[in-house]
Amino acid sequence: MATVPNLRFLRGYNDAVVLGLARSGAVTRVDLAERSGLTPQAVSKVVGRLIADGLLVETGTRNVGVGKPRTLLSLVADSRLALGAQVERDELRVVLTDLAGTVLDRVHAPLPRDYDPPTFIAELARLIALVRPVDDERLLGAGIGIVGPVDHRTGVVHDATGLVGWHDVPLRELAERSLGLPVVVDKDTNTAVLAEAWRRGDAVRDAVLVLVGTGVGVGLLLDGRVYRGARTNAGEFGHTTLSLDGPKCVCGRTGCVEVLHNLAAAAGDLAEATSIVGTAMADLVQLLDIDHIVLAGRAVLAAPADYLSAVRAKMPRDDWLPVDVSVTPLGDDVVAAGAAMLVLSEFYGRPR
Ligand SMILES: [Zn+2]
Structure with a gap:
């Protein structure tokens, strides 16, 4: 049985804030201080750590009139990866995204009528193996968006509407054991709205x-x-x-x-x-x-x-x-991509 690593969170709230700001485009240290409310010294320290961890990179300079040009910092999108899944009554869809939430790969397959939890977990593991990079330290975890009712905090699916035999299923626990990855579970509509919020x-x-x-x-x-x-x-x-x-x-x-x-x-x-x-x-x-x-x-x-x-x-x-x-504009990917973004938003330390 695989062991489950802890979610690899950023080192602190300030790191999450700075990385979150860098997600929307290239920024300078001065921009980051202004937008975060952190002192220039604190920003400098955080940026140093994020560069050392490979999450941020210096990408050029911006001229600001008088004074020396300011260094631009950008997110290294492919420095971390996340998986997302959408579970429907008749289909399973899996995507792989980068740290910016861009879908890099996708796969889907029909689910058999009245599938039970063990059948589902086996199929989830099979599809994830098709898009998951092997032994990749960059992979943060997997998110699952499923029809409710489901408890987001415990990862337990209650009597999911239209799924026969799904009564108080500890989906997060079962998936973590099978995949050997941290897993987050949420209702499909919640991951879908998160995908839109993340994008915009x-x-x-x-x-x-x-x-x-x-x-x-x-x-x-x-x-x-x-x-x-x-x-x-x-x-x-x-x-x-x-x-x-x-x-x-x-x-x-x-x-x-x-x-x-x-x-x-x-x-x-x-x-x-x-x-x-x-x-x-x-x-x-x-x-x-x-x-x-x-x-x-x-x-x-x-x-x-x-x-x-x-x-x-x-x-x-x-x-x-x-x-x-x-x-x-995310089309068929919206729920699965949002599930991956749920993992990313936990990484950023600011679940939305
Ligand atoms: Zn009704």
Whole structure:
């Protein structure tokens, strides 16, 4: 049985802050001091350590008028690597990313109907072996984005919706033992919204990512952090009620967003299906005052223009309440890439 190394965290909070700032582009030591609030002496010390660890590199100079040119520092993107996985009811997808979150390699395979945890772990290990560099010190760990309910802190999957025989499965523990790597587990919608937040940096602080696949769920980014709720169960938005006397849903309630959307989609009524998602998203804008909506998931990717225009049509008309609606450019990778970014954000020491 493989031993599990500790997550290789940075040496301290200041190192994480400096590295996080360098992620958005080349910076000088003066920029870093201004943006971090650290003293020039502290920045100098941290930068020295990060260069010694191979995480930062000096890449040239910037002229600043009077005085000598300032040295530019850049992130060494391939100095660390992370794996990410998306677990669906019928498919497994694995990506390898660098420290900047760029997807370097990807692989996917169907999962058998009603697969059990041991079958899943074997398939996870098989796919990871296809993209994982062998004996590579740069590999930080693996993230797993899975359909909920799942407890992010303990890595235990409760009765995952639509997965038969998955009752209180210690997924993180099983995966760590099998892979010999540190593993983090989160709900698929949370890793997906993290992927968007990571990609767009501080420009996006209050956002909802809606994942429309076999189910409908949302990932919430509130005030710059992924909002998981008390039990990692936030975002079960597919099971909020849109129609009091609507059809029965798999969850036992009636008239949920998910059942209304899926029935319309199954009947081939794309206009109705997309309009339901738009109406539901408008409710979230009213509730949370978010200014970014990101559309993702198989159903969206099959008809991106239809979902985009239907959701935009339902947004508030007020000039002072603009809501940016977009389709994720990460496509099918969004959940798996976000799972890898979960590992990277733990490395940076600033989980979002
Ligand atoms: Zn429901």
